[in-house]
Amino acid sequence: MNRQILTQYIGERYAVSPDFPWAKYPNYAVFRHRSQRKWFALFMEVPAATLGLEGGSADTVEIVNLKTRPEWIGQLRLSTGILPAYHMNKEHWISVILDKVDDGQIMALIEDSFYLTQ
Numbered sequence: 001m002n003r004q005i006l007t008q009y010i011g012e013r014y015a016v017s018p019d020f021p022w023a024k025y026p027n028y029a030v031f032r033h034r035s036q037r038k039w040f041a042l043f044m045e046v047p048a049a050t051l052g053l054e055g056g057s058a059d060t061v062e063i064v065n066l067k068t069r070p071e072w073i074g075q076l077r078l079s080t081g082i083l084p085a086y087h088m089n090k091e092h093w094i095s096v097i098l099d100k101v102d103d104g105q106i107m108a109l110i111e112d113s114f115y116l117t118q
Contacts, residue, residue: 001098042064067112
């Protein structure tokens, strides 16, 4: 899954458009509930090294941060492409590398994040 597909999927499924709240990071996209404005997904492109991954300083990775159930965190982190959340509470959030995780699993995790943040 890439950024364009992720944005299209979330827009169609949840009827929300991305919000770009940081001038310093104009490509970081927040997806929020329409009613109470809580976010359920955060798209970022971050340096691979920041996530503890191999790569040079110019290598970046597209990730989405999602809220998940605390009892699932340990098992999810054992999966390829799922890491402790970048810049979020690591007990409740995960970072998913978009090109390393199956689209179906990403969609299921987005669904759960949406539900958990209502």
